[in-house]
Amino acid sequence: MKNRIIAFITAGIMALSLAACGGSAEENVKEEENQSTSEESTEEKSSNDKITVGMSFNALMNDVFVKTDEYTKQFGEESTPQVEFIVTSADNDVSKQISDVKDLISKNVDVMCICPEDVAATDTMIKDCQDAGIPVMIQNRPYNPEGQYKPDTFVGVDAEDQGYASVKSVFDQMIEAGETQMNLVICSGSTSDQNSVDRVNGVKRAVEEYADKGAKIVTDLDTDWDPDWLEANLPSTMRANPDANCIYIASDFLLPAAKAALQSTNQWIKNGEEGHIWFAATDVYQEGLDAIGEGYVDADSLMDIVTMSQTIVDQCIALANGEDVEEINIKGPVYTRENYQDEELTELLWG
Template sequence: MLITTYCHKSIIFGGKMTNIRRLGIVVLISILIVSFTALPSCFAASKKKTVGFSSVGRFSLAFIAGEEYLKRYSEANGWNYISAIAENDAAKQSQDIDDLVARNVDVVIAMAVDSKAIISSIRSVHAAGIPIVGYMRPQDPNASVKFDAFAGQDTVAQAYDAAMAVSKMMAADGVKAKDVKVLHVVGDPKDENALKRKQGFENASKELGWTIVSEIVCDAWSLDKALTGATNALEADNSINVALLASDYLWPGVKTALQNQDMLKKRGEKGHVYIASQDLFPVGVDDIKAGYMDASTVLDMNGMAVTAIEMVKRLFNGEKFSETTTPKQFNWMSGTTITKENIDTEKNLWGVEFHPDK
């Protein structure tokens, strides 16, 4: 009514703009502004979430596959996705994560270069009020601060299962446990998964009565150290008939050492060295089919990514995790052990999906 009265007065004065009419327009505009700002929040554009992934590097095809899965599932949820590549350098990873925080990501997903060094980054991300999710590589289990959520694999069981699969083959081939001499190829000791696989292989060897005659440690997952160490071990003891590998990633170095000693034989051929490995890289796929490698337990890059993204979604919804929630704060998947018998029938193998020949 007030506005109508002011408009009426402007007509009386020949349509000229009066102070009263100006006041009426100001009041009208003010009412409109208040009305629009009071609209329900559902009419306001919501901020698109951003996932920031800190990767160890792209020197391993497994890491490339993991990065692709995380990107794929982040974008499927309508989130932005950015990544930073640490090139296997813990100091660079720390800076990368600081940069992701500075770019205002809503969550950090981290594949740790170093299980101890990542602790300071967890602290800095938490200090910024941002959650951090671990992927594939766990932090030091004795750390006082932890990932808000973690998606990984039981790598003790991974190695144990591969050794047990090979033991059944050897028993079927008439090889007695007392005659088994093992070359143990250990991965990077800064990687918690490498340490757990070492434990898994040692548990199996003790249970089976195998003798580990040589152990080599491949710092930074060095192929050169795998080649040099395996060469020295085979030259020192050519009765070695089993090699336990921390990952197929190291297999090319060990394979070359076997070739150089004329010890690379297929199963069924005289002098075959039984190979139990991990992860099922494309090279593992090829050599299991060819008969040179006997077993490799899958590192489930896809399954871990699915779990990590599901936990991110729940964190965005305000959920918190502990060891009593479902899912738990730390989730450990199991992997299928692949042999020549099941390699053509098993589904969702990342080493097949990302095979260079595809």
């Protein structure tokens, strides 16, 4: 009996936790509303009043994906016809994402929009959608270029250009400042994240281009998007390579860790002061922007989520209307001390 009571209490705690996990009552109502609107949307299709898009995210545990979710919903509400998103998150689990896509198909969405966890698994999801007669868009992360099935469109940011543009800008600044050696430490994201790989490829292109002017890669640290890992290993790398005078981080997400690491080696020094480590970054979070203003970061290329989200909404409408659309890779501007306060650029900020 005692065991049963304890079991009931524990089950109660678990249920309460699950309820907390499920979000607020308001969100639950929203979800119910979403589901009911998805049922209604079948009726509404004929009048073309509202378009329902199944949005499958690899995970919603990163600012980039959370903001994309927020902006697409916002732009979807503002557009004509309205676009309603039914959102799922696969928590970085490929098999869950495949199952999420199947669930969204069964909800009879007008368009499927997928941000894939694994590039190699896009084939299966695209096939499932196309078999059900649903146009499919891959967003943010690229699809498998060698796959048997191709999506109807792709909307993403030009990750290769982000890496290239940011490092190129720093190299130009270094040359202008009279540096003859540009010894770069790359702090990459993850080898399984195609955007991260592409950014590093862009960085390598910039280094090749500036090789005759003294640019070279000292080392490439794979952080696996773990700030703690970077904070633990960057100081040793910097001490072991005293000639390293330039760093690239694959996202401002890693900036606090890089800052802590450089502070421990007394190398977190402003531009213009002796011992400054030239710093290139990507994404332009608030921390990155502040660091540009303070003189610690020299260039930061934007992941233009605002434009990407608007393009996703526009293309979803076009796909629902049966139109052909072109794949789009959005290039983001580079923020430096000279331009980071420009109104045109601040409007694009999302971090």
